[in-house]
Amino acid sequence: MPLDPRMRDSIATTLTDIACEAGDILRRHHGGDCPHVLKPDGTPSSEADIESEKLILDALRRHYPTIPIISEESTYDLPPSELFFLVDPLDGTRDFLAGNPDYSVNICLIEGHRPVASAVAAPGIGRVWGAGVTAFEAAIHRGRPMSRNAIRVRKVPEDGLVALVSRRHGDTETEACLAGLPIGQRRGVASALKFCLIASGEADIYVRCGPTMEWDTAAGDHVLTSAGGCVIVPSGRAITYGQYRIFYRNGPFAALGDPSYTSRLGLPDRGPVLSPIRKGYSGDSTPPPA
Template sequence: MTLSETQRDRLAAALAVIACEAGEILRAHHGGDCPHVLKPDGSPSSAADLEAETLILAALAKACPGIPVVAEETCHNVPPADLFFLVDPLDGTRDFLAGNPEYSVNIGLVEGNRPVAAALAAPGLGRVWFAGTSAFEAPIRAGRPDAARPVHARPAPAAGLVALVSRRHGDSETEACLAALPIESRRGAASALKFCLIASGEADIYVRCGPTMEWDTAAGDHVLTAAGGCVVAPTGRPMIYGRHALSYRNGPFAALGDPAYADRLGLPDRGPQTRPLDADAAGAGSGLSPAASNP
């Protein structure tokens, strides 16, 4: 099915509430001795991740029964469908455990192979972004979004671009991409928050050539795209989602506030970035309940 603009906007607002509620769980753990373990890939998983994901899964099941959820901690092998959620309950776990407030809750709804509604909460900063047909930011007050305002990515400044760079994931390929652009300054930032800072006109570009997962990027991708920016793969085309056969791994990408710079990127091409829906998702149903269309 295809969601109407009204459904997308209502869902985005509902996802913002869910993301903020999950963020309250994270805030309760932040700054303390949060129990955690290392997963086989070496990344950490904490009690905060698991508690936040449990809340999100329950809330999505209530609001949108029948729509499958692919979530990092407990259901990352679920196949996609015509409509499905991508969820990262705590993006930036290493920074979170180190006391950095730049962590986020990412929830994106994908239709076909592109996100159509999303929310990204940064509880440590008291900010939440959400987007259906347009992008909004709101302060978080008492654990909920309050007084949302539209956000728009900015045109490239004449003085040069402000690049957001990861404090933990630099690499030579990313450096080569940035070296080919008129970068005026760099700013360190963690998690998927980088997409939303660009969407709010606070920076201009974020390049990532190292490994990421689809639940890391779907929500931020949609917020930035709805704000007038873009997120592109090495082909210059938009990022696509639902690649179960690749275990939901992304290739290199760049997030841009000004799409005019998309053809000046030199992202390394590591294979096709487009796909039909996976065969194992063919025929998988997806439903939208009255609760989801009118949250």
């Protein structure tokens, strides 16, 4: 039986509390010499990632002991179920280690193949977003969310779309998609903040054709979709989650505040991605050969 709206909203409230607590761990590490190692794919995993993940997993198991958790650092190779969590304890590790504030904690509950409750905490800028049935935002104070305020995507400004672009992951396919749209401004933003800024009416589009993982996108996707936007794949349909056979890898997608731009995107359709990905792969880089 699908989760009812009241339960979804209750879970979203709990997830925002947990994400803010984990974010407080990250904030204490930020700006210092945080110990880190390189994973097999060459991407970093820091002490902050590990501490944040432990807090999140402990809290989720305490509140929801029967729901499996797929998390980037330690449980990335577990299969999903009808109801499961996707967790990124530190999205934007490279930016975090470089001292940039655009990092986040992403927690999302998936039912079937789509999100139903999520939280994205951004301790570096003192903001947290969440969504159950509806999307909301709150300021973070001393590791806790303050009053939650409903958010909604905006109408496209007359001077053109504000496109959010990754600081570290530009590619020619993404540029080709944006070239056909009335882009008035580009802003470099890291991590899942891009979804949330569109949801809050501060930007309009984010296109990503390079590799990402499901824990990078699910929580922000649900915030944006609940605020009136959408996250679509080349077919024009909503992005889905729980793709275990391809190790939770996403294909090209676009996040939009105004769904009417869907038909103008031209996302590259590569067909099903069936080649396996080596364990330890993160969306921060091109995957290594299988």
